[in-house]
Amino acid sequence: MKRTALWVTLSLAAAFVVAASASANLLVNGDFEDDNFGIPGWVPGWTVTTYWWAGWGTGAPMLDRKTGYSTFTGTGIPFSGNYFLATDTMGHANFHVGAYQSFSVTPGATYTVSGGFMGGVQESNDTAWWEVKVVDGTTSDPDAPGTVIAKKDRPAGAGFFQFREEFSGTFTAGDSTATIFLKWGRAQSADYVISAAGFDNLVVVPEPASILALASGLAGMAGLALRRRA
Numbered sequence: 001m002k003r004t005a006l007w008v009t010l011s012l013a014a015a016f017v018v019a020a021s022a023s024a025n026l027l028v029n030g031d032f033e034d035d036n037f038g039i040p041g042w043v044p045g046w047t048v049t050t051y052w053w054a055g056w057g058t059g060a061p062m063l064d065r066k067t068g069y070s071t072f073t074g075t076g077i078p079f080s081g082n083y084f085l086a087t088d089t090m091g092h093a094n095f096h097v098g099a100y101q102s103f104s105v106t107p108g109a110t111y112t113v114s115g116g117f118m119g120g121v122q123e124s125n126d127t128a129w130w131e132v133k134v135v136d137g138t139t140s141d142p143d144a145p146g147t148v149i150a151k152k153d154r155p156a157g158a159g160f161f162q163f164r165e166e167f168s169g170t171f172t173a174g175d176s177t178a179t180i181f182l183k184w185g186r187a188q189s190a191d192y193v194i195s196a197a198g199f200d201n202l203v204v205v206p207e208p209a210s211i212l213a214l215a216s217g218l219a220g221m222a223g224l225a226l227r228r229r230a
């Protein structure tokens with residue numbers, strides 16, 4: 001009887017730990033408030049990078065920890081705190097820039113990804129897009145197939161464009177790690193315009209149903225151990 005009580009207590013405690021951890025963001029520095037000590041291009045927890053074709057000019061843009069935009073009023077306010085991940089660097093076209101981060105997940109479990117993103121393009125014949133994507137495993141390949149959580153397109157010839165919105169989506173883990181990509185790109189060539197992109201409040205948490213499954217799995221393991229001991 002004492003042993004039964006012990007196992008019930010242990011399994012309940014395990015379920016509680018799993019449930020409590022559900023509220024914790026799996027991402028490091030998802031709100032971009034962590035201090036980078038003023039080092040340009042360094043964002044704690046994230047790898048920031050640019051993929052582009054040098055033939056199109058100089059001055060490839062990068063995402064960086066910023067306080068706001070100067071170019072697009074109304075899109076420049078961080079969704080929370082004092083900082084967000086942004087660029088308002090002009091530059092020649094045909095590039096995409098981004099930031100990514102890998103984190104531990106449980107294969108088969110479903111996770112919710114939420115956040116805010118924003119951007120803008122001056123009027124011109126240029127195409128721009130913004131995307132948040134999650135890929136199975138640990139990778140630095142921005143084009144690896146994955147689940148698109150949120151995407152925004154501004155087609156060529158669409159005129160002045162700006163947006164600021166929150167998003168939410170889910171993915172089911174297929175590996176013990178996953179990588180989230182925050183991407184911004186321009187597809188046209190040789191068109192010189194100012195465009196901007198920004199991300200803030202990135203949060204990844206397990207879905208409640210997945211938490212229940214994990215918790216009942218733990219309880220089931222406790223029960224199995226109990227039966228073996230009986």
Ligand SMILES: [Ca+2]
Pocket residue numbers: 031032033078079080081082083084200201
């Ligand atoms: Ca922030």
